[in-house]
Amino acid sequence: MLLLAVSLSGCQYDVLHPSGWVAGQERNLLIISTLLMLIVIIPVIFMGVYFPWKYRADRPDKSDYEPDFAHSNKLEVLIWSAPVAIVIALGVFTWIYTHRLDPYRPLDLAHAGEPIxxxxxxLDWKWLFIYPQYGVASVNELAIPVNRPVNFRLTSSTVMNTLSIPALSGMVYSMAGMETRIHMIAxxxxxxxxxxxxxxxxxxxxMTFDTDAMSDADFDAWVSSARAEGTALTRxxxxxxxxxxxxxxxxxYTDPDPELFERIVGLCVEEGKVCMDQMMMTDMHGGGGLAGIGDKAAYEYDGQRMIDGFGNLMQAPGAGLIDGNDDTGANDAPDVQEHTRSAPAMEHN
Known part of the structure; x- marks a missing residue:
């Protein structure tokens, strides 16, 4: 254990040294929960060592040996009351902090400035941050002003991910076709x-990034730099x-498309694609009918990415594997050939 502790001495424990109000509250809950559980853990460890020693076979005094002992009201009260009290206390604190730190709940702090x-x-494998108030965006860098709440809207263009900045807040999932939220402050x-x-x-x-918390003046300078140096974030x-x-x-990036985030959530960034809310409206009215057959491509989402996480071509919907050795005839299908030609190549920057 000592060697393990020494080997971990260079690690950073952001959870125990928070730099934001939300992370500080989470640290407090962690400490409270640990102390409450130690009320049981420490006596159990002590009894696990003391009782075997006290009642060892070669002890000199065996006058307290009671082979017919079966019940003690005092012990029953102690054994049951302490855990019940601890569970109640944990439940109360958990309820309080769960509602206080609800990731969807905007921060209402006396010392906080205007939210951003x-x-x-x-994305695979990077983060895109869009600042709609300022008309800029960044990849793999999150710039925020100190003492101002940051209201996040999250989504994913790929598989499920989790936004994690341990020094400032907890974690929330980002999922394709869905929007989640989290609020934090530095x-x-x-x-x-x-x-x-x-x-x-x-x-x-x-898939990492730096979160740079800076003064309002430095943040304004960062925004100005992004506007001057960035390229337009079109669809x-x-x-x-x-x-x-x-x-x-x-x-x-500068001048992000004002509808870009909603289109990412709706899986319709590509020109000609029907957004999820429009698709649900069509379904609610009974579907597109026979006329919708001609617009099939506009409603397709699965199979748009014909490349897996390792850069290999994947199986097209309803077709065989695209690996050059397919004997099923799937490669002869027009839709498979089209997907094969349009499959993006893996980039390593």
Missing amino acids: EVEAVS DEVGTFAGRSAHYSGPGFSQ DAYLALEKPSIGNPVTL
Whole structure:
């Protein structure tokens, strides 16, 4: 155990040294829960050592030996009352902190300034942060002003991921076709590690970013720099960014498409695609009928990405494997050939 402790001495424990109000509350709950559980753990450890020694076979005094002992009201009260009290206390604290730290609940702090809005999108294998208030966006860099709540809207263009900045807040999933939310605030200037905490493929280990908490003046300067240096984040630029890539450098964008985030959630960034809300409306009215057959491609989402997490071509819907050795005749199908030609190649930046 000592060697293990020494080997971990260089690790950073952001959870125990928070730099934001939300993370501080989570740290407090962790400490309270641990102390409450130690009320049981420490006596159990003590009794596990003391009783075997006290009642050992070769002890000199055996006058307290009671082979017919079966019940004690005092022991029953002690054994049951302490755990019940601890469970009640844990339940009360958990209820309080669960509602206080609800990720969907906006932060209402006396010392906080004006909130900023950030739309976060998890991609293969990078993070895109859009600032709709300021008309800028960034890849693999999150810049925020201190003492101002950050209201996140999250989604994913790929598999499920998790936005995790341990020094500032807890974790919330990002999922394709859905929007989740989380709120956090930085109490001090600094750079804090952020990452995806949910395995998502071979580029997962490099799906990291720096969270730079800075003064209002520095944040305004960062926004101005992004506007001056960044390229326009159009829908076509996003579709190019969406392709799987590993180790992307920090990239700045300006003038993001105002409907981009909603289209990412609706799975309709690509021109001609029907958004999920429109599709649900069509289904609610009985479907597209025979006329919808001609618009089939506009409603297709599965199979749009014909490449797996390792850069290999995947099986097309209703067809055989595209591996060059398919004897099923699937490669002769027009839709498979089309998917094969349009499959993006893995990029390593």
